[in-house]
Amino acid sequence: MKRQKGWIVTFQPEGRTAEVMQGTSLLEAARKAGVVLTTRCGGKAGCLMCKVKVEDQSAAGIQPPGDAERRKLGSLLDEGVRLACQAAVRSNVTVHTPEDPLKAAVRRRLEAARRGDEDELW
Ligand code: FES
Incomplete structure (x- = not known):
């Protein structure tokens, strides 16, 4: 559904969102949403x-990859992987970002603690 101002990009697992104009890169949308994507x-x-x-289900929300992105990603494109700096928004879309390794370790420990699984705590 097109909104009056722009499109909603949702970044998981944090659930942060940004409203951006058509053609905005996912990298710009991530910055706007406060999601950190490392780049060099x-x-x-x-x-x-x-x-x-x-x-x-939301792959249509991103413009098709250009030559540079196709060359760089190859078969990863078939798995839904995109380069945030190259992929441009064309409708509402949900994107999964890699979890920070430290945050992932903390999350796993907290989940283990909630389950009462002592072995995974140490
Ligand atoms: S920022 Fe380097 S490949 Fe996208």
């Missing part, structure tokens, strides 16, 4: 550090 190439499809995964 300045958004030029050079470092591959901005990989995200687009949910199948």
Whole structure:
């Protein structure tokens, strides 16, 4: 559904959102949403550090990959992986970002504690 101002990009697992105009890159949308995506190439499809995964049902929410992105990602495109610096928004879309390794470790420990699973705590 098109909104009057723009499109909603949702970043999981944090659930943060940004409203952006058509053609905005996912990298710009992430910054607007306060989601940190590490980059080294300045958004030029050079470092591959901005990989995200687009949910199948919302793949239409992203413009098709260009030549540079196709060359860099190859078969990963078939798995829904996109370069946030190259992928442009064209409707509402949900994107999964890689979880920070430290946050992931903390989350796993908290989940183990909630389950009462002592073995996973240490
Ligand atoms: S920011 Fe380097 S490949 Fe996207």
